[in-house]
Amino acid sequence: PETETIRVERRGRVAWITLDRPEALNALNAQLMREVVATAKELDADDGVGAIVVTGSEKAFAAGADIKEMADKSAAEMREADHFGPWLEFARVRKPVIAVVSGYALGGGFELALMCDVILASDTAQFGFPEIGLGVIPGIGGTQRIVRAIGYPKAAELVLTGRRIDAAEADSLGIVSRVVPAAELQAEAERLATEIAGRSLPALVAAKAALDAALETGLEAGLALEAEQFTALFDTEDQKEGMAAFREKRQPEFRHR
């Protein structure tokens, strides 16, 4: 389907979603949300896709929710429009999602990155929750995910002050998976996404489900879920192929089923 606020490309088993509203530093308006969510759901259902990359421009991953679109709304109108609800579906994608972040990842943009499994950042990346300065708060998971990512005291300082942090600080706090020099971001993103997408799809989906369980459940329940996901993989062709390849000292050829 046609999209106006994002570009969608496939390279091998990797699908790239590029946020593309340069006039607004990729601010997340309703149309962009609908296009990202619908595209992500489609790619999640496509066996030819092993990993999804979400990225922006050099200057901005995304500068937050679209302030101009929501400025005049009442609470009732915000509820009615379900302005942010669909983002929950993006966070439910079963396949690995990689955020490739250059420049601003602020407010909803930071929250979108936090919904992804891996965050690869350029050394130019800047993260922050400026919402408090606008008289609001993060609204698509920011408060919940940042506490889980870095613990309450560090998270509270970021949310309550709106202080912007650079890539190095984000790295030291454990917010990002890895930081690379700006000039290497594209190549490294391509390499990382291709590596992940080439793995067995059932194993990737099981791994993400197990990782998610670590955020959602207690230890006992999480261990049970992990054990079940692990065990169930023994009925997949890819597990047989992966272990046969090891014994035969060759690379596996996964069939992704």
Ligand code: HXC
């Ligand atoms: C709408 C935005 C925008 C946003 C930037 N623009 N951010 N429009 N919503 N969030 C627009 C600007 O109005 C401007 O267009 C153009 O993009 C370029 O931005 P500039 O401000 O001129 O660029 P610069 O001086 O480089 O400053 C970059 C910036 C600043 C520091 C990122 O744009 C900024 O502070 N943006 C707002 C960041 C923010 O507060 N985000 C949180 C939003 S609330 P015009 O046409 O005016 O020149 C939020 C809540 C999430 O995210 C809750 C659930 C989703």
